Amino acid sequence: MNTSPRKRKKANSSGSSNLKPAVNSNIPDIPPQDNQGLVTIEVAAVEIYELTQEEQSDRLLLERKVERAFFEAGKALIELRDRRLYRSTHRTFEEYCRDRFGHSRRQSYLLMDAAVVFDNLVEKCDRSDHIFPTNEWQVRPLTKLDPDIQPEAWQQAVESANGKVPSHRIVKDVVQRIMERTQVPNTYQIGEVCQILAKDNPDLRGKGGCWAIVSQVNKFSCTVRTWNSELTLGVQHLKSYNYLPAECEQMQVICDRIGRVYSSGLGESVQRFLESLGKVNRAYLSQLEEKVLGLLESEIIK
Template sequence: MSPGSATITVSAVEVTELTQEEQSDRLHLERKVERAVFEAGKALMELRDRRLYRSTHRTFEEYCRDRFGYSRRQPYLLMDAAIVFDNLLEKCDPMDHILPTSERQVRPMTKLEPQEQQEVWLRAVEQAGGKVPTGRIVKDVVRRIMERTQVPNTYQIGEVCQILAKDNPELRGKGGCWGIVSAVNDFSCTVRIWDGEYTIGLQHLKSFNYLPQECQ
């Protein structure tokens, strides 16, 4: 054999197709992996809402830190992500559509309306070439939609306005309530109502257009 030549033996590997049962098992297990982090978020919501931590801990944050090693913010990120995931799952057939697999992929969408979340996700999947998009891609799509829908915030502190719940589950039971603006942000206002203060998007507020003395 000459020094410049060599013989390489390559073993052929037979790739067997999955049976129909194996294909079904694969899809089932993939769905479990996809939903794992979001199932955690839903479990945390139930633990918090039912106060199932109260026998050992004074606050939900202390419980999450001691039991799961979470930072103060982490359980809330997971709970917000679970709400977005459920919204996407409601509108997307999981057998035909790509779904999120991590909290970071949906984090940029948590402040959007349900229909905007769906639009963002479908655009992000398309931008990722039909694969699960990164959080960076999702954030970029959200930024472009926010720029497209940006409207000037003309509310003033002390202004009286009405809450429009529409299809926002976080405002359930508060539609039609009136409140007083206590802080003005870029895309929202903090409004003081009968049971506390809430930060509410401009699309969920309607001014009564009272004169200053009427507001007083």
């Protein structure tokens, strides 16, 4: 007499009685006596221990290193540029950054600008909050603001992010609102020659009184070119010399000439002379200044 086959009981692990095994039609049916070792799966429990005080301190230190990585890079680039430590192998700082770090000119200057802003935030923001930027992208919108306003903008962005590190978008939105609130009309034109006004701005240390040529007009600021750098400044840090168009063109030629001599790396005494030319408050060089600059130009041609 034929008897109906008994239904095979599904094997369950001791701790998973509600779980059903997955069915795979490609796997052949395994007799019960052959799969006894596959029925029970033992998983070792992992106990999570609280960090010791020393480990908490180490974690905080390492987190700060990660957060400050872009800041340290920017500060190092600033020192490399200001001390001209690239001069033994490269004519210009931009060429050095491209060959040594693979940076575009813009990339290096963005890191340096971000480092300056970060330093300003650390100095003026409440340190007890421990909320500071973690990358250059978060800092970039703040570069459009005066250093005195940057801490206020950052704190507002942190509040908008519910006490966490704010994203680039949040910081940008806060900066935009502040700029609209403190809008100053920008009447400058490309090619116009201006004097840089430091106004107790530590970022402009050594730049006060220098002349600069406007190369880009933004809504609330201008990008200007000096004899050895390019800066983006709020209009409150600029004062027009009101030169005639011909005089502005003449200053552009002088700027190009000084820049070529500067990038040649002729020595510290030459740099001091070029710095003095970068602060002349007239649209021409004196006869002696013209003679010395011409001599230096002849030296770099050799």
